[in-house]
Amino acid sequence: MCVWCERYSQGHERWYLNPANYARRLYKVRKEEVESAGAEANPQAAGGMATVGRDYIEAMQANDHETVERLRTAAEQRSWAVHFGQVVTIEEIHQILEIIYPISLITCACRRSMRGLPDEENFTCVGMGPGMYKWERWPETYRGGVHFLTPDEGKEVIDVLNRRGLVHCMYTFGTPYLGGICNCDYPDCAGIRTAQDLGVKTLWKGHYVADVDSDRCNGCALCARRCQFDALSFSPSTQMAYIDPLKCFGCGLCRNVCKPNAIAMVERASLPAVAEVW
Amino acid sequence: MKSRYRYGKPIPDRLHTLEDPGQPLAFDADRGLITEVSERCDVKSLVAGLKGKGPEESEADMRAFGQRLMAATIELADGKYIDRAGEVIEKVAQQTGIFFPHSLQRYVELSIIGSRPLDRWNITKATTKELVLEVFSCSVLREMREAGLEAGELPCHVLCLSSFEAAAQKIGDGVEMEVLKSLPQDGVCQFSFQHA
Numbered sequence: 001m002c003v004w005c006e007r008y009s010q011g012h013e014r015w016y017l018n019p020a021n022y023a024r025r026l027y028k029v030r031k032e033e034v035e036s037a038g039a040e041a042n043p044q045a046a047g048g049m050a051t052v053g054r055d056y057i058e059a060m061q062a063n064d065h066e067t068v069e070r071l072r073t074a075a076e077q078r079s080w081a082v083h084f085g086q087v088v089t090i091e092e093i094h095q096i097l098e099i100i101y102p103i104s105l106i107t108c109a110c111r112r113s114m115r116g117l118p119d120e121e122n123f124t125c126v127g128m129g130p131g132m133y134k135w136e137r138w139p140e141t142y143r144g145g146v147h148f149l150t151p152d153e154g155k156e157v158i159d160v161l162n163r164r165g166l167v168h169c170m171y172t173f174g175t176p177y178l179g180g181i182c183n184c185d186y187p188d189c190a191g192i193r194t195a196q197d198l199g200v201k202t203l204w205k206g207h208y209v210a211d212v213d214s215d216r217c218n219g220c221a222l223c224a225r226r227c228q229f230d231a232l233s234f235s236p237s238t239q240m241a242y243i244d245p246l247k248c249f250g251c252g253l254c255r256n257v258c259k260p261n262a263i264a265m266v267e268r269a270s271l272p273a274v275a276e277v278w
Numbered sequence: 279m280k281s282r283y284r285y286g287k288p289i290p291d292r293l294h295t296l297e298d299p300g301q302p303l304a305f306d307a308d309r310g311l312i313t314e315v316s317e318r319c320d321v322k323s324l325v326a327g328l329k330g331k332g333p334e335e336s337e338a339d340m341r342a343f344g345q346r347l348m349a350a351t352i353e354l355a356d357g358k359y360i361d362r363a364g365e366v367i368e369k370v371a372q373q374t375g376i377f378f379p380h381s382l383q384r385y386v387e388l389s390i391i392g393s394r395p396l397d398r399w400n401i402t403k404a405t406t407k408e409l410v411l412e413v414f415s416c417s418v419l420r421e422m423r424e425a426g427l428e429a430g431e432l433p434c435h436v437l438c439l440s441s442f443e444a445a446a447q448k449i450g451d452g453v454e455m456e457v458l459k460s461l462p463q464d465g466v467c468q469f470s471f472q473h474a
Contacts, residue, residue: 019404019405019408023400023402023410026401027307027387027391029307030308030309032309101376101404101406102380119288121287122286123283123287130380133305133363133366134362134363137305145288145293145295148292148294148374149292156283157283160284161285
């Protein structure tokens with residue numbers, strides 16, 4: 001069980017399966033001044049994962065470990081309080097889509113900045129919860145517009161994104177409130193990039209670890225290109241896939257393309273070596 | 279229902295875009311709504327009128343107050359003080375066919391904000407199957423205590439229930455209600471609304 005489950009699951013199997021973490025009031029009393037579209041900043045979403053700056057990179061390059069540690073700790077504390085993610089499997093996403101509403105398909109802020117994708121090719125992100133009724137408040141964050149979906153339509157969209165090879169991550173917007181399902185890949189996704197390249201844990205590993213059954217692996221290597229976390233390698237000599245459990249984020253993308261069902265998702269908690277590796 | 283989604287592309291006929299870019303939009307509860315609802319449904323006057331009345335008569339007064347409160351809220355929230363959040367909730371509900379929980383939640387929240395703006399409360403569950411409202415600090419109960427009326431003998435949640443029932447009728451979507459916890463004994467009033 002991760003620390004977020006300990007704090008916020010309230011008896012549910014996972015903290016992101018607890019409906020309380022998606023519930024929020026619709027209304028507060030209106031301020032006196034005129035409310036204008038775009039006037040209220042939403043830096044959590046608009047700024048993506050900009051949790052560390054140039055000073056961090058420079059300290060890394062200079063091997064200034066003390067500064068790196070100080071800045072990393074500060075960035076992580078800030079991120080965990082406000083905006084961080086955790087990887088989930090497609091089965092979990094389907095469960096989540098049954099307890100959240102509204103569900104909206106929006107453009108991805110990370111791919112917009114990383115790839116410069118035009119809005120009409122960039123509808124790969126899912127926003128959810130009552131805040132989405134007020135999306136017009138932050139027109140830059142929700143550039144390109146918003147689609148509202150039924151839970152079944154949401155599942156169809158997620159299935160398309162999963163087939164494409166994107167990792168599903170639950171993101172907080174003021175922890176523990178969960179407001180987004182990001183569908184990520186490396187290097188487009190700032191969350192994965194910040195975690196992988198900079199060692200800042202803005203994205204937590206999921207509750208599962210992928211495990212290969214060598215007796216079933218047929219060496220097709222279809223799984224090898226699905227991993228976004230550098231956890232999966234393919235041995236030319238044994239003609240088999242190998243998954244490093246310490247690196248695996250438990251997204252299940254490799255498992256989903258394995259035709260002989262040689263890859264299984266195992267509970268992280270059941271593996272002592274990685275039970276506390278998040 | 280098929281979404282007709284193709285990777286990365288907008289879904290035909292489903293995209294909401296800014297209707298009037300740069301135009302100020304008001305999402306929160308209008309202060310005018312609070313003033314008018316408070317004037318029409320004054321909690322202090324209700325409680326003052328309960329003095330000397332027996333439980334049955336008090337309950338009837340509370341029930342009538344709750345119904346009046348929600349009628350005023352709906353009239354003002356959908357008319358003179360319509361807000362953008364309400365418009366979008368309705369638009370989304372029309373498009374997805376899913377009215378629960380937010381059409382109901384809207385009226386419930388505005389009725390509380392309108393009549394008891396200083397109460398402390400929260401929504402702790404809002405799925406398409408169940409809505410849960412928790413009230414931690416309630417001015418009806420406070421007024422009753424100050425007036426020397428015992429809450430145990432006067433079940434004030436009748437007021438809330440009759441009000442919420444009126445909202446559920448307006449939504450017309452098969453909603454069942456339950457009081458799971460009550461102030462002051464449980465430290466919170468917890469209302470559960472289940473969608474059939």
